Amino acid sequence: MIGYLLLVLIVLAAVSYVFARRRSVALVQGREHELHSRPTYHGAFVAAWVGIPSILLVLIWLLFQGTIIDSLLLWSLPPGTTDGMEQGRISLLLSEIKSVAAGNMFSVPSVMVQEAAERYQRWQAIARWAMVGAALSVALLGLVFASRRLSPEFRARHGAERILSGLMIACSLIAILTTLGIVLSLLIEALRFFDRVNPFEFFFGLNWEPQIPIREGQVTAGGAFGAIPVFAGTLLIALIAMLVATPIGLYSAIYLTEYANPKVRAVIKPVLELLAGIPTVVYGFFAVLTVAPAMREFGEMIGVPIAPNSALAAGGVMGIMIIPFISSLSDDAIAAVPRAMRDGSYAMGATKGETITKVLLPAALPGIMGGVLLAVSRAIGETMIVVMAAGIIANLTMNPLEPVTTVTVQIVTLLIGDTEFDNPKTLAAFALGLVLFLATLVLNIIALRIVRKYREQYE
Missing domain, CATH: 1.10.3720.10 (MetI-like)
Structure with missing residues (x-):
């Protein structure tokens, strides 16, 4: 469904481009020289307002949907189910519920897991359709807002260039933040390693045999x-x-x-x-x-x-x-x-x-x-x-x-x-x-x- 939704939003943005371009020409009865900006910029301005906010909403929705539904699942379980559980056990319980919801059952699940799987399926469906409705609503609102600004005096070129500049700045920030995230993840885990192993041994040691005991009393x-x-x-x-x-x-x-x-x-x-x-x-x-x-x-x-x-x-x-x-x-x-x-x-x-x-x-x-x-x-x-x-x-x-x-x-x-x-x-x-x-x-x-x-x- 996500792929179809993105395709619909892209098609809607393309249709909005054609609509805005033709409307800007119609406003001056075909005399394009009376427009402050070329019809192409009017189309690009409206298409940007239709496509960019709605696609961003979908991406943000997908980013947080899984975490929110997982939290709701844990909250809906019977009281005391997860008391005293380690994070690894809780993750296994969530994985079992999701597997049952997907139909991948290797044994008969408990009643609690089966009921949680049914709730998970319902919430997933509700979240998907809510995302579709929200994305289409944002796209239509963007179309209405941008279309009302169209006029012969409207500086569409300036608006389109500002949107493009903001998009490029956002892409640059994403690249920078991704690099910082990679560096921080490496640095934090490396510091945890150096808490257990002497840095002098790591950088100047001549023997590399990174073995750990799998069971107590293991020779290696x-x-x-x-x-x-x-x-x-x-x-x-x-x-x-x-x-x-x-x-x-x-x-x-x-x-x-x-x-x-x-x-x-x-x-x-x-x-x-x-x-x-x-x-x-x-x-x-x-x-x-x-x-x-x-x-x-x-x-x-x-x-x-x-x-x-x-x-x-x-x-x-x-x-x-x-x-x-x-x-x-x-x-x-x-x-x-x-x-x-x-x-x-x-x-x-x-x-x-x-x-x-x-x-x-x-x-x-x-x-x-x-x-x-x-x-x-x-x-x-x-x-x-x-x-x-x-x-x-x-x-x-x-x-x-x-x-x-x-x-x-x-x-x-x-x-x-x-x-x-x-x-x-x-x-x-x-x-x-x-x-x-x-x-x-x-x-x-x-x-x-x-x-x-x-x-x-x-x-």
């Missing part, structure tokens, strides 16, 4: 949370990936912009960018089924032992995956350098190679750095390739021929299963996530400083 009850092996593995694989992707991506961008003829460029550039659209799990299969066995056989031929799941295989395949991030942005940055700079360099007697290294690359450095930074962030945050090709065991080594693990792989491993965030093992994932966030932030700051240092202004 101890746990080691030294994250140095995890950080080292992340840096090693990212370094290998960048050593593969950076020269190939940059040289391919230079070739496509300066040497390739238009027909070759029209074929190679789309094919190269197709690498970015391949799912990472396909790269993982390619690494574990093709690249890793080939490297192992080659190592046996020359007498060098290479692990079946080595950092070299994972980093190499990851480097192939992130080539388009560097090549595409570098290509656009180099192509955007003014033609006059190339001609001026050639007029001074510089060769093509000197023009590329002395003029084009310095001028395109901000765009190139943006591509490299995006590729580094992609390499640090990649999970599937490392899980399949490098492994999950934290091995402190800088030998690319041995298996290692990364921060993202450990985050996934720690959060596998239905586990509450009340022990060091699961909370360690948030500490790793916070470190990953800070590392990305530092990379952004370094890139901005490099760009600011080497940026040049060209007329």
Whole structure:
């Protein structure tokens, strides 16, 4: 029903646009030059008043509907039902009621649960129809309010632009608040982790075995949370990936912009960018089924032992995956350098190679750095390739021929299963996530400083 309601509101806003546009023209009997604003702005103004408030109401309604109905359900239960219950037990009781209401019964429910499920179904239906009525009422009120303001002197353009500006500000605030929410959630859970584990051990420890006792007296009850092996593995694989992707991506961008003829460029550039659209799990299969066995056989031929799941295989395949991030942005940055700079360099007697290294690359450095930074962030945050090709065991080594693990792989491993965030093992994932966030932030700051240092202004 929600999808149909949103579709109806969008259609109603579109109809309101056409209606307001025609009415504004009719007010001046077809002489559009007598209108203060073009008919398009009159239509946009009315459509905005019809669509935006009603859609916002639906979103806010959906945000709070579940919480309110859950509270009503608990309040309607017989007195004393939830007395002394922990929050987890209350959540299970609500889940059972909702499952019965949905018809998913694995056993005969109690009379109390069955009655609560019937009430839940009734309240859900009432809430849905109330939401439909409220949303349509708000849309019609918006149509009436906006339509009454239409006149030849009405500054519809100013009104439409104010609404658009407010919408953009709201979107910006949502993005900022979402970022703050992510940071706060990571920070709060990471602080809970550091209450249980010494930060010095986490940042400087050399042993990573985040085990916790599942039952009393378990042999593996101890746990080691030294994250140095995890950080080292992340840096090693990212370094290998960048050593593969950076020269190939940059040289391919230079070739496509300066040497390739238009027909070759029209074929190679789309094919190269197709690498970015391949799912990472396909790269993982390619690494574990093709690249890793080939490297192992080659190592046996020359007498060098290479692990079946080595950092070299994972980093190499990851480097192939992130080539388009560097090549595409570098290509656009180099192509955007003014033609006059190339001609001026050639007029001074510089060769093509000197023009590329002395003029084009310095001028395109901000765009190139943006591509490299995006590729580094992609390499640090990649999970599937490392899980399949490098492994999950934290091995402190800088030998690319041995298996290692990364921060993202450990985050996934720690959060596998239905586990509450009340022990060091699961909370360690948030500490790793916070470190990953800070590392990305530092990379952004370094890139901005490099760009600011080497940026040049060209007329």
